[in-house]
Amino acid sequence: MSDTGFFEKVYQVTALIPYGRVTSYGAIANYLGASRSARMVGWALNNSNKAEVPAHRVVNRKGLLTGKHHFKGTNLMQQLLESEGVVVVDNQIQDFDKIFWDPGKEL
DNA sequence: ACAGTGACGGGTC
């Protein structure tokens, strides 16, 4: 778990996202010190894709549910978010700046 | 080994 610290941290931070909150890949990447490797964060989640990692709470900078295509169901990601009180319209999170959770700022 | 691609982000046109 030393070499894979990157993936581990991604899982940790993602799992620490509070209920009804969301964050962006860039925020996590920045927290891990890989601000320019936001893609790796998404790739890490893709490798995880487990219940312990609420990837549905992680979206891109625009608050768009870009990763919904990788979920089981097309609308599963949106369903989960809406179940947590997050308003999602057209795959885009409303009040994204309100429910945005910054790991390096609030953690 | 090389090239293309991807759950992104920021800068530029």
Added chain:
DNA sequence: AGACCCGCCACTG
């Protein structure tokens, strides 16, 4: 404001 390009690192063909 919208579209396009580059950089980043890893995986697949």
